[in-house]
Amino acid sequence: MSEFTWRALLIGLPLTLILGAANAYLGLRAGVTIAATYPAAVISMAILRLFRGSILEENIARTAGSIGESVAAGAIFTLPAFVIAGVWPSFKPGDAYWKSTALMLVGSVLGVLFVSLVRRVMVEDRTLPFPESVAAGEIHKAGQRGSQAAKYLFYNMGFGAIVYFLGALKLFAVDFDRFVSLGSLGSSLKLGAGANAPAIQTGGVTKFAAPSVSPA
Known part of the structure; x- marks a missing residue:
């Protein structure tokens, strides 16, 4: 063979x-x-x-x-x-x-x-x-x-x-992107109950993307 x-x-x-x-x-x-x-x-x-x-x-x-x-x-x-x-x-x-x-x-x-x-x-x-x-x-x-x-x-x-x-050919959208805000930019969160407790910055924007319809 x-x-x-x-x-x-x-x-x-x-x-x-x-x-x-x-x-x-x-x-x-x-x-x-x-x-x-x-x-x-x-x-x-x-x-x-x-x-x-x-x-x-x-x-x-x-x-x-x-x-x-x-x-x-x-x-x-x-x-x-x-x-x-x-x-x-x-x-x-x-x-x-x-x-x-x-x-x-x-x-x-x-x-x-x-x-x-x-x-x-x-x-x-x-x-x-x-x-x-x-x-x-x-x-x-x-x-x-x-x-x-x-x-x-x-x-x-x-x-x-x-x-x-x-x-x-742009006959339809092959993917889906959206931005979602989380809180407000510049806001802070205290790590503790005291007046001198440290604080960290919070808030921002995140992005969600749906899977592409394209074969790739």
Whole structure:
């Protein structure tokens, strides 16, 4: 049964770019990323089923597609921290692009090598399966249910694109923000009953924001 084939790589590499870019956007906008393993598993399985691909090829394509999410998360959470902390003061677009690429490349290689060495040591319960990998494996083994899952996934992607497009056209408000005053600015509260008891300043304004309707 074929496993590491050009067909699997040609499917996995575009998934890496798409899911990595999507997670970078989502992480910078919302502060969280999602696991790309599951959509990569469903999409790769749906495509390879059209070409009579093996389950091992699906696993290779899914693994390649899920790498982009990990690299993107490592970049969007660490590189801005370098700039904010002043470690990287001269962050210029042209020069920073190649330096960021080199950092992500070296970090990815070191991560793979390091995990390969300490994996057996870090796993406390060796009989406990990895839930994410088990779930992805079940998707590959689902057969006909997997094709149905792919159909629903593509439907949801299309629905999300339509909602985002309509929100960008300002046809409806994608979020809801309101300011609420708490007391009056400049008012004070005594910490004690005596005349000389210390006082603290109270009052202010807080902001409530409803979740965005946008897919991101």
